[in-house]
Amino acid sequence: MKSPLVAVLTLSLVLAGCSGIRDSRINPFNWFGKSRQAEAITLVPAGGYGTSASDRRVLVDQVTRLEIRRTPEGAIISAAGLPPTQGWWDAELVAENHGLPVGGTVTYRFLVGEPVPGTAVASRVLTAESREVTAGAFLSNIALQDVRRIVVTGAGNSRSVNR
Structure with missing residues (x-):
């Protein structure tokens, strides 16, 4: 019965002793040093990412849905598009004007990659639901201010949402 009590007392004395050796390497609170503000490092090129000449994506035929979902950090833009056949891929909402608003309007182009011509999937039409592709983008609260x-524009139409 006395040994657990002795162990608890010994441990409490040892831990209390750690507070007196603040700068010691024995103190586990000193193992990683003090935190400091880290410098932001980015891999984005100075001029931003340009459009590649080899990007062969085209505008989706129809933009069928556009939704804006608010988050604490900004907004998620979600769009659905309808290509003519199945197999379209690599959908992306590409911001025009580097994502900056023009007259209070931010415009995105809904781009999709074409399936390999002549393949079975490139000729299937089936239902609209089976052909639908979706893409999204994020706008921060700072970008949303103006x-x-x-x-969101497609080849045949565009959809918009107002505040």
Whole structure:
């Protein structure tokens, strides 16, 4: 019965002793040093990412849905598009004007990659639901400050949402 009590007392004395050796390497609170503000490091090129000449994606035929979902950090833009056949891939909402609003409007182009011509999947039409592709983008609260309207354009139509 006395040994657990002795162990607890010994451990409490040892831990209390650690507070007196603040700068010691024995103190586990000193093992990693003090935190400090880290410098932001980015891999984005100074001029931003340009569009590649080898990007062969095209505008989706129809933009069928556009939704804006608010988050604490900003907004998620979600769009659905309908290509003519199945097999379209690599969908992306590409911001025009580097994502900066023009007259309060931010415009995105809904790009998709074409399936390999002549393949079975490139000729299947089936239902609209089976052909639908979705893409999304994020706008921070700072970027949303001057935005009053968001537009997503396709080859045949565009959809917009106003604030």
